[in-house]
Amino acid sequence: xxxxxxxxxxxxxxxxxxxxxxxxxxxxxxxxxxxxxxxxxxxxxxxxxxxxxxxxxxxxxxxxxxxxxxxxxxxxxxxxxxxxxxxxxxxxxxxxxxxxxxxxxxxxxxxxxxxxxxxxxxxxxxxxxxxxxxxxxxxxxxxxxxxxxxxxxxxxxxxxxxxxxxxxxxxxxxxxxxxxxxxxxxxxxxxxxxxxxxxxxxxxxxxxxxxxxxxxxxxxxxxxxxxxxxxxxxxxxxxxxxxxxxxxxxxxxxxxxxxxxxxxxxxxxxxxxxxxxxxxxxxxxxxxxxxxxxxxxxxxxxxxxxxxxxxxxxxxxxxxxxxxxxxxxxxxxxxxxxxxxxxxxxxxxxxxxxxxxxxxxxxxxxxxxxxxxxxxxxxxxxxxxxxxxxxxxxxxxxxxxxxxxxxxxxxxxxxxxxxxxxxxxxxxxxxxxxxxxxxxxxxxxxxxxxxxxxxxxxxxxxxxxxxxxxxxxxxxxxxxxxxxxxxxxxxxxxxxxxxxxxxxxxxxxxxxxxxxxxxxxx
Amino acid sequence: xxxxxxxxxxxxxxxxxxxxxxxxxxxxxxxxxxxxxxxxxxxxxxxxxxxxxxxxxxxxxxxxxxxxxxxxxxxxxxxxxxxxxxxxxxxxxxxxxxxxxxxxxxxxxxxxxxxxxxxxxxxxxxxxxxxxxxxxxxxxxxxxxxxxxxxxxxxxxxxxxxxxxxxxxxxxxxxxxxxxxxxxxxxxxxxxxxxxxxxxxxxxxxxxxxxxxxxxxxxxxxxxxxxxxxxxxxxxxxxxxxxxxxx
Numbered sequence: 001x002x003x004x005x006x007x008x009x010x011x012x013x014x015x016x017x018x019x020x021x022x023x024x025x026x027x028x029x030x031x032x033x034x035x036x037x038x039x040x041x042x043x044x045x046x047x048x049x050x051x052x053x054x055x056x057x058x059x060x061x062x063x064x065x066x067x068x069x070x071x072x073x074x075x076x077x078x079x080x081x082x083x084x085x086x087x088x089x090x091x092x093x094x095x096x097x098x099x100x101x102x103x104x105x106x107x108x109x110x111x112x113x114x115x116x117x118x119x120x121x122x123x124x125x126x127x128x129x130x131x132x133x134x135x136x137x138x139x140x141x142x143x144x145x146x147x148x149x150x151x152x153x154x155x156x157x158x159x160x161x162x163x164x165x166x167x168x169x170x171x172x173x174x175x176x177x178x179x180x181x182x183x184x185x186x187x188x189x190x191x192x193x194x195x196x197x198x199x200x201x202x203x204x205x206x207x208x209x210x211x212x213x214x215x216x217x218x219x220x221x222x223x224x225x226x227x228x229x230x231x232x233x234x235x236x237x238x239x240x241x242x243x244x245x246x247x248x249x250x251x252x253x254x255x256x257x258x259x260x261x262x263x264x265x266x267x268x269x270x271x272x273x274x275x276x277x278x279x280x281x282x283x284x285x286x287x288x289x290x291x292x293x294x295x296x297x298x299x300x301x302x303x304x305x306x307x308x309x310x311x312x313x314x315x316x317x318x319x320x321x322x323x324x325x326x327x328x329x330x331x332x333x334x335x336x337x338x339x340x341x342x343x344x345x346x347x348x349x350x351x352x353x354x355x356x357x358x359x360x361x362x363x364x365x366x367x368x369x370x371x372x373x374x375x376x377x378x379x380x381x382x383x384x385x386x387x388x389x390x391x392x393x394x395x396x397x398x399x400x401x402x403x404x405x406x407x408x409x410x411x412x413x414x415x416x417x418x419x420x421x422x423x424x425x426x427x428x429x430x431x432x433x434x435x436x437x438x439x440x441x442x443x444x445x446x447x448x449x450x451x452x453x454x455x456x457x458x459x460x461x462x463x464x465x466x467x468x469x470x471x472x473x474x475x476x477x478x479x480x481x482x483x484x485x486x487x488x489x490x491x492x493x494x495x496x497x498x499x500x501x502x503x504x505x506x507x508x509x510x511x512x513x514x515x516x517x518x519x520x521x522x
Numbered sequence: 523x524x525x526x527x528x529x530x531x532x533x534x535x536x537x538x539x540x541x542x543x544x545x546x547x548x549x550x551x552x553x554x555x556x557x558x559x560x561x562x563x564x565x566x567x568x569x570x571x572x573x574x575x576x577x578x579x580x581x582x583x584x585x586x587x588x589x590x591x592x593x594x595x596x597x598x599x600x601x602x603x604x605x606x607x608x609x610x611x612x613x614x615x616x617x618x619x620x621x622x623x624x625x626x627x628x629x630x631x632x633x634x635x636x637x638x639x640x641x642x643x644x645x646x647x648x649x650x651x652x653x654x655x656x657x658x659x660x661x662x663x664x665x666x667x668x669x670x671x672x673x674x675x676x677x678x679x680x681x682x683x684x685x686x687x688x689x690x691x692x693x694x695x696x697x698x699x700x701x702x703x704x705x706x707x708x709x710x711x712x713x714x715x716x717x718x719x720x721x722x723x724x725x726x727x728x729x730x731x732x733x734x735x736x737x738x739x740x741x742x743x744x745x746x747x748x749x750x751x752x753x754x755x756x757x758x759x760x761x762x763x764x765x766x767x768x769x
Contacts, residue, residue: 026633027624034612098608101669104570105625106598112625260590 024115027107031119037085038123047077048131056135060393061142062328063149064224068212070135071152074128075159075209079191082124082160083167084184089120090171091179108260110253110267113172117249121164128160145312145328146225151234152212158241159209163187165248172252201296201366204286206233207240214290214364214372222394223294225328226361228306232288232298240281247274290372294364314358317341320348325359329391332402336391339406343414343443345497350504352421352512353385357413360388362395389413414445423512431516434485435504438492442500488518495522523548523584524677524707525569530578531731532564539564540575541731551703553722553739554711555760561731562711563605566679569709570602582677598627601675605682605711607666611655615646615665618654622669640672641665643698645691659686667695671702678708684717696721715756719743727763734767 032038052073059065090113093099102112136148170183194208201214213223213233224230253259253267288298293307314324317337321344325333340357347353360377367373374395377388392400392408400408415436422428422436479485492500503522510516525547532540539561556562567573568580571587583599585592609618619637628636641650644664654662663686670678680699684692699721702708712718718725719739727735727742735742739756746758750765 022630023624023627023633026630027621030613030617030621030624033617034610092610093608096608096610097606098610100567100570100572100604101602101607101622101666102625104572104597104600104602105622106594106627107625108594260594 024111027112027115028119028122031116032122035085035116035119035123036088037082037120037127040081040085041123041127044078044081044124044127045130047081048074048134051077053131053134057138060329061139061144061331062225062393063139063143063146064229066135066139066143067149067152070132071156071212072210074131074156076188076191077131078124078128078156078160079163079188080184082120082163083187084180085124086117086120086164086167087171087180087183088167089116090168091175091177092116092171094175095177103257108253108263109255109258110263111259113168113252114249117164117168117252120168121161124160124164125157128157132156142331143328144315144330145326149224149229151229151231151238155209155234155237155241158238158245162209162241162245162248165245169248169251201290202286202288204282206288206296207237207282207285209237209241211237213294214288214296214366222361222390225310225326225394227293227295227309230291230293230295230297230302230306232301233285233296235301236281236285236288236298240278240285243274243277243279243281245274247271247278250274290364290366292363292365293361309361316356320345321354321357323357323389325389325391329359329393332391332393332405335402335406336409339403339410340413343410343417343439343445346439346443346501347417347421349501350421351508352423354387354417354420355385357387357389359391362390387413387417410445414440414443421508423514429511429514429516430485430518431488431521432511432514433479434488434518434521435492435511437479437486437489438500441489441493442495442497484518488521492521524582525709526579526581527569528579530565530568530580531576532561532568532573533576538731540568542578543728543731543733545726545733547707547709547724549703549705549707550724551699551708551710551722553718553725554709554728555713555715555718555725556711556728557764560728562728563681564731565728566602566681566709566711567604569677570600570679571597572602596677598673599676601670601673601678603666603670603680603683607663607669609654609662609666611653613654614651615641615654615657615668616650618665619668619672623672626673628673636672636674640668643671644668645694660688660691663687664691664695667698674706676706678702678706679711680708681711682713683710684712684714692717715752715754715760719754719756727760729764729767732767735763 052070056066056069056073059069093102103109132153136153140148166187167180167183171179191208191210194205195211195215197203198205198211198215203215206215211233247270250267250269250271253264254271258264259267284298284300287300288296291297291307312327315327315330315333316322316324317333319337319341323333323337323340323344325336362377363375365373365375376390389409392405418436418439422432422439479489495503499522504511507516523546525545527543527545530540530543530545531538541561543565554562554565564573568575569582571582571593574588580587582596585596587593587596613621616637619640620633623633623636638647638650641647644667646661646664646668649657649661654665657665663683667680667683670680684695687695696717699708699710703721703723710717710722722739725737725739725742726733735745742759742763743755744759746752746755746760746762750758750760750762752758752761
């Protein structure tokens with residue numbers, strides 16, 4: 001049967017043109033006002049403060065260390081809430097059974113979903129920027145050298161956007177109230193497990209956003225302090241994350257009816273381009289290798305100009321032999337200089353004593369598997385004698401206070417300094433051993449607890465004379481209490497500093513040649 | 523004609539929810555009656571461009587909704603209230619209606635007025651700032667009607683629009699329907715024959731996917747003279763036509 005109404009259609013004037021931008025902004029404003037991500041901001045900030053902020057701020061105020069810690073920490077903190085909130089928003093239309101109503105509107109599904117995604121992403125980015133500002137702001141206040149590293153920040157930002165896209169697409173295509181928790185948990189585990197397959201510095205898996213440098217080297221305080229930060233890995237990571245984000249957002253337009261043919265072609269192109277970019281980034285990361293500065297060099301992205309050391313004016317302490325550190329480590333100078341000062345006062349001006357002690361970078365080398373070899377700097381062959389110094393922080397050791405670092409420096413460098421001047425060591429005479437021990441005693445290094453190290457702390461290649469709990473670390477093995485050498489050492493240490501110094505000035509050559517006996521010591 | 527349907531069929535597997543429907547509608551209020559499962563909602567969803575027909579031809583406002591461009595143009599001028607409309611509980615009434623105004627691409631300059639007018643027309647003017655989660659079922663229904671009419675549609679499709687409305691609101695709503703029918707084609711799918719009697723100039727009765735009667739409410743009532751079951755002439759006409767179609 002056929003049904004028909006009789007009245008003719010009445011023509012109505014329609015608006016001639018629409019301004020596309022303004023309504024989209026109004027739609028965005030509405031979405032921002034009713035976005036699940038906004039409700040999760042307290043959770044995000046609490047996670048950041050509990051997990052990342054306190055840990056990062058306990059680290060040395062070095063930009064590279066803090067930036068790396070913030071990148072890894074924020075990515076991990078944001079994974080669950082952002083992915084979950086985005087999935088919740090992506091599944092909103094189906095959960096609220098409003099699909100039919102919105103589907104028959106003029107605005108395309110893709111456009112509508114992109115606005116909702118953008119609102120989620122804006123809230124997530126605001127949260128991220130807040131966390132970053134807190135971390136970088138405090139670091140800027142504490143750091144004595146260098147400046148903020150923006151590439152690690154960009155990686156974390158790109159990752160936050162990717163979390164939004166992953167969650168949103170999952171929610172849009174698998175709408176259910178269980179999608180959000182499931183995809184959030186999945187995102188966290190994928191992230192956490194993404195570093196497991198890394199083997200050596202040529203692994204493509206280093207593209208994972210929680211990796212901030214050659215995975216086997218970890219976050220090294222010395223990296224990007226003496227040399228510029230190499231953004232090769234960060235560039236690849238941003239490329240990977242942005243590529244995946246674009247690809248996922250393009251996928252939203254692929255279902256039939258989402259957009260017109262032309263826009264769907266654009267979306268498909270975006271998806272393909274995004275996947276290509278992500279794939280290229282993974283491939284590029286696989287071509288990388290750890291350079292001597294401890295950073296990942298990716299040949300296609302590498303700027304050779306960044307291999308030149310940074311020019312800086314070291315900060316020096318007022319000790320008899322100046323102790324000079326990189327300005328980024330200026331906070332450590334007072335403790336380090338005052339810990340070394342007594343010993344340096346004994347040695348200053350003597351033949352064999354260094355003219356200066358200067359902090360130097362270590363060199364990194366990829367060893368087999370996931371291990372890294374660290375090469376300590378060597379004294380310059382020509383020119384004034386300069387002792388290269390490496391702080392424990394530069395070696396990726398657990399965080400220490402400035403006082404702990406200074407004690408370790410004295411423990412590891414003190415005996416060497418004395419030995420270099422006195423000629424102490426294997427084959428040394430008893431007189432040399434006694435004088436070396438006496439100098440250490442005079443410098444206040446006779447008590448073990450002064451320089452007892454935290455477990456596992458030692459500078460490779462410069463072992464402390466004894467392990468904690470062993471015999472007195474300030475003496476050579478043959479200088480035991482009760483021996484004539486020990487008595488001579490105590491006698492020597494008891495002398496006024498000027499007398500001791502004058503005697504050494506007169507007799508050092510004979511002492512080093514092994515021509516003096518214990519009886520000839522003052 | 524605002525709606526031109528020829529041989530429209532929609533199948534779900536072996537079941538034909540809509541089976542060869544022909545319909546030509548101009549401005550006015552058109553009632554669509556039928557028992558549960560007759561195919562009314564499927565027909566409305568096809569007319570709303572929410573679902574594609576399996577076969578047949580559909581033209582809305584002189585355009586073919588099968589193509590994306592014309593479909594967008596149709597949708598700008600279309601209003602649709604589903605049988606179970608969804609809503610976002612956190613939105614206020616005004617935001618909810620504004621949301622749909624934006625999705626329907628109502629020109630920016632007109633949105634504020636269009637939203638206020640739509641809310642006033644469903645008598646929710648004093649609840650514009652109330653969140654949807656705080657509204658009663660009837661108020662939610664009215665808010666959903668407001669979203670359907672915010673773009674002053676030329677084709678308005680309403681699926682069970684008076685469900686949940688109290689008698690006073692139902693009377694007011696019928697007046698609104700008559701007013702909207704002055705300029706637009708309003709298709710009302712309902713079980714309530716009194717709504718049809720009060721508001722519709724034309725009525726069709728669907729059964730098993732087919733239109734088994736089309737005419738005025740008076741003509742339908744006349745079919746029930748001396749036969750059919752029901753308390754009112756229209757109900758008796760309704761049951762008589764159905765019985766005849768099934769015999």
